[in-house]
Amino acid sequence: MDVTVKNVRKEFGDFPALHDVSLDIRSGELIALLGPSGSGKTTLLRLIAGLDFPTEGAIYFGEDDASLKSVQERNIGFVFQHYALFRHMTVLDNVGFGLKVRKGRNRPAKPDIEKRARDLLEFVQLRGLEKRYPNQLSGGQRQRVALARALAIEPKVLLLDEPFGALDAQVRKELRRWLREVHESTGHTTVFVTHDQEEALELADRVVVMSQGRIEQVGKPDEVYDRPNSPTVFSFIGESSKLPVSINRGQVYFADRPLGLDAQGSADGEAELFFRPHDIEIVEDAGVAIVGIVAASRRTAGTRQVELEVGGAKERVEIEIPVDHPATAQTRIAFRPKRWSVFPSR
Amino acid sequence: MARNIRLPDPTTESGTVKWVTIAVAGLFMAVVLFIPLLAVFLEAFRLGAGAFLAAITEPDALAAIRLTLLVAAISVPLNMVFGVAAAWAIAKYEFKGKAFLTTLIDLPFSVSPVIAGLVYVLLFGSGSVLGPIFNSAGLQVLFAVPGVVLATLFVTFPFVARELIPLMEDQGTGDEEAAISLGAGGWQTFWRVTLPNIKWGLLYGVLLCNARVMGEFGAVSVVSGRLRGETVTMPLQIEILYNEYNFSAAFAVAALLALLALVTLILKALLERVYGRDHAGGVRH
Numbered sequence: 113m114d115v116t117v118k119n120v121r122k123e124f125g126d127f128p129a130l131h132d133v134s135l136d137i138r139s140g141e142l143i144a145l146l147g148p149s150g151s152g153k154t155t156l157l158r159l160i161a162g163l164d165f166p167t168e169g170a171i172y173f174g175e176d177d178a179s180l181k182s183v184q185e186r187n188i189g190f191v192f193q194h195y196a197l198f199r200h201m202t203v204l205d206n207v208g209f210g211l212k213v214r215k216g217r218n219r220p221a222k223p224d225i226e227k228r229a230r231d232l233l234e235f236v237q238l239r240g241l242e243k244r245y246p247n248q249l250s251g252g253q254r255q256r257v258a259l260a261r262a263l264a265i266e267p268k269v270l271l272l273d274e275p276f277g278a279l280d281a282q283v284r285k286e287l288r289r290w291l292r293e294v295h296e297s298t299g300h301t302t303v304f305v306t307h308d309q310e311e312a313l314e315l316a317d318r319v320v321v322m323s324q325g326r327i328e329q330v331g332k333p334d335e336v337y338d339r340p341n342s343p344t345v346f347s348f349i350g351e352s353s354k355l356p357v358s359i360n361r362g363q364v365y366f367a368d369r370p371l372g373l374d375a376q377g378s379a380d381g382e383a384e385l386f387f388r389p390h391d392i393e394i395v396e397d398a399g400v401a402i403v404g405i406v407a408a409s410r411r412t413a414g415t416r417q418v419e420l421e422v423g424g425a426k427e428r429v430e431i432e433i434p435v436d437h438p439a440t441a442q443t444r445i446a447f448r449p450k451r452w453s454v455f456p457s458r
Numbered sequence: 459m460a461r462n463i464r465l466p467d468p469t470t471e472s473g474t475v476k477w478v479t480i481a482v483a484g485l486f487m488a489v490v491l492f493i494p495l496l497a498v499f500l501e502a503f504r505l506g507a508g509a510f511l512a513a514i515t516e517p518d519a520l521a522a523i524r525l526t527l528l529v530a531a532i533s534v535p536l537n538m539v540f541g542v543a544a545a546w547a548i549a550k551y552e553f554k555g556k557a558f559l560t561t562l563i564d565l566p567f568s569v570s571p572v573i574a575g576l577v578y579v580l581l582f583g584s585g586s587v588l589g590p591i592f593n594s595a596g597l598q599v600l601f602a603v604p605g606v607v608l609a610t611l612f613v614t615f616p617f618v619a620r621e622l623i624p625l626m627e628d629q630g631t632g633d634e635e636a637a638i639s640l641g642a643g644g645w646q647t648f649w650r651v652t653l654p655n656i657k658w659g660l661l662y663g664v665l666l667c668n669a670r671v672m673g674e675f676g677a678v679s680v681v682s683g684r685l686r687g688e689t690v691t692m693p694l695q696i697e698i699l700y701n702e703y704n705f706s707a708a709f710a711v712a713a714l715l716a717l718l719a720l721v722t723l724i725l726k727a728l729l730e731r732v733y734g735r736d737h738a739g740g741v742r743h
Contacts, residue, residue: 163635183638196636200654210640213650265640 113174113268113301114139115160120169122155129155130325132169137303142295144312145305147322148348153305154273156322160303161271162186173268189262189300191272195254197246203257204229204242210265232260236294252283259291263298270295272304276311288315309349313337321345343455346386353429355402355422356457357385364454367423372400375454382457387449390415390432394439394447401446404429409440416440495716502713505706513710521687522695522711525603529691530671533610537667541618542660546652548619549626550634563619566612574612575680578605601683606691609677614670621663622656629655662729669722672715 115137122130130152137143145153158164160171162183170179178186197206205212207229211220220228233239236256246254255275262270275291276284292315295302306312312319313333321328321336321344329341340346347354357366359380364373366385373385395401404420407428411417415432418440422429431447439445503510513519547553548560566574582589582599592599599605633655637647653660675693682689690698692715699708 161639163639184641184643187641188639190636190639192632192636194632196632198633198636198651198654209637209642209650213637213640213642213646261636261640 114172115269115301115303116172117156117160118170118172120156120159120166120171122152122159122164123167128325130159130166133325133327135320135327135330137301139301140299141301142292142315142317143303144316144319145303145322146307146309146312146319146349148307150324151322152325153307153320153322155325157271157273157303157305160269161188161190163190187265187268189265189267189270191255191258191262191270191275193274193277195246195258197254197257197261199246201245202242203233203238203244203246203249206246206257207232207260207264209261228264229260232264233257235263236260250283251279252287255279255287259294263300267300270298270300270302272302274305274307276306276308284311291315313349321348323348338451340386340453343384343386343458346453346455351389351430352386353389353431354387355385355427355429357383357454359383359454366402370400371402372448373452373454378454378456383454384457385449385452385454387452389417389430391451392431392433392447392449394433394437394445396446398446401448402429403444403446406443406445411435418445420445498709498716499713501705501709504709509706510710510713513707514714516707518687518690519695519707519711522690522692523714525606525688525690526672526692528603529607529610530668532607533614533671534664534668536611537615538618538660538664540615541622541663541667542656544619545622545626545656548623549629550631560623563616563623566614566616571609571613571674571676572680575609575677577612578609578677578681600681601685602689605681606678606689609681610671610674613674613677614667617667617670618660618663621659621666625656625659658729658732662726665722665726665729669719672718 115135117133117135117137120130120133121128133152133156135156145156147153155164159166162178162181162185166179170177172178173186198209201209204226208225211225211228214220219225230239230242233242236259238253238256238260241249241253246257249257259272259275272291276287279287288311291304304315313336316333318330319333319336320330323344329336329345331339336345337349340349343354346352355366357364357371359365359375359378359382361380362375362377364371364375364383364385371385375383402420402422404422406418407421408419409416414435416435416437417430417432419428419430421427431445433439433445502513514523544559544563548556548563579600580586582592582605584590589600597604599608633651634647637651642650673693674691675697678691679694679697682691682694684690684694684698686698692711696708696712696715699705699711
């Protein structure tokens with residue numbers, strides 16, 4: 113099922129949560145809505161589900177205008193951040209709930225509902241826990257029950273709100289891999305919300321980066337990481353360092369010295385240079401490079417993170433160099449980014 | 459060499475303090491609660507079980523018992539429905555005047571029951587606007603059963619709502635959203651998800667409400683008119699008998715009313731144990 117979000121705006125009272133958001137989700141895709149808290153990602157997910165309604169704009173499921181339909185009619189599977197399992201029902205009853213509340217001819221017979229629920233529990237690897245109550249399960253198990261419950265109604269679209277947010281790091285990694293497998297075996301169009309960029313990059317076919325109620329960039333994980341289209345995306349995804357620079361005739365200058373970097377088509381004037389701390393080379397020739405004095409240095413795993421004071425101590429940037437590099441012993445380091453982006457100053 | 463230091467737990471007082479506090483609490487309970495309650499029962503049975511039975515099966519006493527049960531049978535369900543609706547509205551929606559409504563629900567707790575009764579006298583009395591309208595329709599409100607029910611409703615309506623509001627606010631709307639996302643309609647969501655989530659709190663509120671309905675004196679006293687056998691509830695009957703120096707009969711009815719309260723109390727204690735066990739399920743594995 114394709115999902116199309118067309119020029120959607122959402123206001124809560126006077127507070128604008130989403131400004132004119134448009135997004136095409138292709139059938140069978142696994143999409144991550146990524147952004148810091150308050151970026152509007154959960155709001156967008158709830159609008160797709162029909163748990164909230166847009167102030168303006170429309171949402172299409174395939175060719176149908178879903179914005180005119182209620183949650184019940186949209187036939188979506190929604191997995192809530194805190195699972196929202198029914199605490200007074202057993203695991204089996206929780207999973208079968210969506211089928212039990214169907215009306216008339218659409219409701220399967222009792223044994224069929226139970227069979228379907230058992231099959232799903234098998235699928236999410238929770239066989240043997242049918243008679244348990246939600247408060248007798250661990251966080252990871254609850255998450256699986258919530259997913260099985262959502263899958264029971266054979267949803268057209270699966271929506272997950274911070275599915276791993278409340279779990280510890282180990283379980284989170286395990287469930288992440290498992291969700292990918294579930295997605296591949298069911299083929300549902302899946303949208304999940306996360307603030308964890310690592311999760312989004314690892315899991316999603318495409319990542320939607322959101323900030324302050326707007327979509328900043330949509331692309332494959334490689335695209336948003338390697339070619340961020342805005343300072344916001346660059347600093348939100350992955351580690352980043354930035355420097356205020358000026359552009360003159362297509363060349364980047366820092367503190368009136370040329371850096372030997374191409375301005376990538378940026379217009380002359382003030383700009384900001386972004387690069388990844390690990391994506392640099394140490395150079396001997398300090399003539400066309402960024403030169404800094406070591407202000408602090410930390411060992412992390414295989415690399416050394418060095419904080420440099422540059423431009424007469426007015427700016428600080430962070431770079432990463434291998435621990436065995438001779439430069440780690442120096443107090444002055446000259447370097448040049450290997451890959452970089454230039455954005456005009458705002 | 460290890461030094462053997464023995465210090466009391468910093469939050470534990472000495473044995474003397476412990477026993478003094480227990481004794482004070484026990485004595486207070488005995489003087490204020492237990493002895494009076496015992497006295498009621500002793501006084502009721504002073505002339506023997508036969509006299510007790512005769513006192514409570516006397517026609518006026520029976521009428522009072524019937525009226526009390528009737529008022530409870532009307533007021534408790536009404537306040538239950540109202541309480542659930544009010545708690546639902548306050549806990550699950552945002553709307554203007556929400557804080558005002560919350561305060562309003564508490565009003566009967568802060569207003570003297572006598573004033574509650576007087577309000578209805580003003581509304582439905584002979585000199586009022588509403589009274590004659592109802593009278594011409596053949597419905598006597600004041601000094602009749604409807605007035606007694608209204609006054610009781612006023613006094614007891616916060617009990618269920620008060621019990622449910624914090625519970626429902628705490629639970630939020632997550633479960634309801636999950637239910638509708640799975641295709642459940644409004645009523646299905648209410649019966650299958652919301653109601654089971656609040657059932658213990660609701661039952662507890664209903665019990666408290668019932669206890670107060672049966673025991674209400676002030677408000678009912680003002681609106682009832684004390685027509686014997688017609689608008690006299692058990693608490694009023696007790697007062698009438700007492701004022702007529704018919705002490706043993708007064709205490710017999712009082713003992714019955716106290717018994718009803720005790721039953722409520724025992725039910726409440728039982729509920730709390732079940733409720734507690736429900737929650738303790740969380741630590742079982």
